[in-house]
Amino acid sequence: MAPSDVITWLLDTDPALRWQVERDLLDASPEQWQATRARISQEGYGAALLAHQDPATGLWAGGAFFPAGFLEDPASKELPGQPWTATTWSLTTLREWGMDAAPLIARDTAAKLAEHARWEFDDSLPYWGGEVDVCINAMTLSNGLWLGADVEPLVDWFCEHRMDEGGWNCEWEHGSRRASFHSTLNALRALHEHERLTGGTDAAREVQRAGEEYLLQRNLTRRLSTGEIVGPWVDHFLYPPRHIYTALRALDHFREADRRDSRMQEAVQMVRDAQQTDGTWLQQHVLPGQVWFEIDVRVGEPSPWLTMQALRVLRWWNRE
Structure with a gap:
């Protein structure tokens, strides 16, 4: 073309x-782009993804991060990648598309997930409390803010789990003390969403600025130690x-x-x-x-x- x-x-x-x-590209009037955005839940990708939600539990694919039974199925170990169909991924997709949360709020999704969703990492952990993975908690914080769940304790969790370098790493639980580009960006996106929607806290703004500085010191592209492209x-x-x-x-x-x-x-x-x-x-x-x-x-x-x-x-x- x-x-x-x-x-x-x-x-x-x-x-x-x-x-x-x-x-973002045409500077259309708010009336125009908001009318288009309102169609997400009614047609196309948004409507199709909403149709896969279980109306009784609020879950997608029966699980929080993985589909129900996936981790127990021996065949899953032979599959490439991981499924992207469970609840956290589905909610994140709808939110990142910009869908208004109203249809999910009308379905009482936040309360249903609080009752029925448990993390595969540890099924004693309530869904909106998050777990130990930075990227999972980032999605949970953003999704909870979107749906009106109480996820404020997760903001404190990010403040407490920042690495000395200024970023975050999903492997902290396994002893890593070096920040990760992937984990840091996901944490920053969630903290920015918290600041945008709530005004944020002094502590959250401080760690967000430090995380952004971690990436900027590396030109968004390179290892600080060697100057090589990070990956x-x-x-x-x-x-x-x-x-x-x-x-x-x-x-x-x-x-x-x-x-x-x-x-x-x-x-x-x-x-x-x-x-x-x-x-x-x-x-x-x-x-x-x-x-x-x-x-x-x-x-x-x-x-x-x-x-x-x-x-x-x-x-x-x-x-x-």
Whole structure:
């Protein structure tokens, strides 16, 4: 396609994507993009994912992080990746699409999950209290805020579990004392959501700034110790990203926080370099595992989701 056709191509998509194009790329009126966003629960991907929720328990696939029985099934050990169908992943997907929480609130989802959901790591842990994994707790904090659950203790948990370097690591329980790009970005996204919705706390703002500085000291891309690119995943953009760090996803966080810094230049250049001559960005990686249905394209094909995200990041970065 010609570069001038990219916006037209992006508008011919599901409401979960289209409303973001209208708001972030076209500066459409709030009335227009809000009307499109309201359609997420009624048609397309959003309606399809909502249809998989158990109305009695509020769960998806019968489990909190994994489908019911998955960890006990010997065959699961032979499968590539992990399933992405259980409750935490499904809620996170709907929230990140921007769906209004009202349909889930009407279903009393938060209360049902408090009653019926338990973490596979330790089934004595209540769902909204989180568990030990940074990325899981980040999703739980954001999802709980969205649905009106009491998740404020998780904010304190993030303050208490920050590494000395300023970031977080899901492997802390196994003795790691080094922060992780992946875990840190997921924690930052949740803490930013807490600040946006509640005003935050002094302690939470402090650790959030420290976590952002951890990434910025590394130019969002490199090891501080050696200066080497931290991993091949940094510029292998993918949708859905699940828990995976990329330069694009990190930049999108800083766009949402509206914090520009010259140390982001290399990450921005990675995004620019990945643009194709037709103005699109390709799907570069897909995480294996069971899904309810496919959302984006196969590896090597132009991705509407990545194209929208990249264009809005560059638009933010290039503004005067």
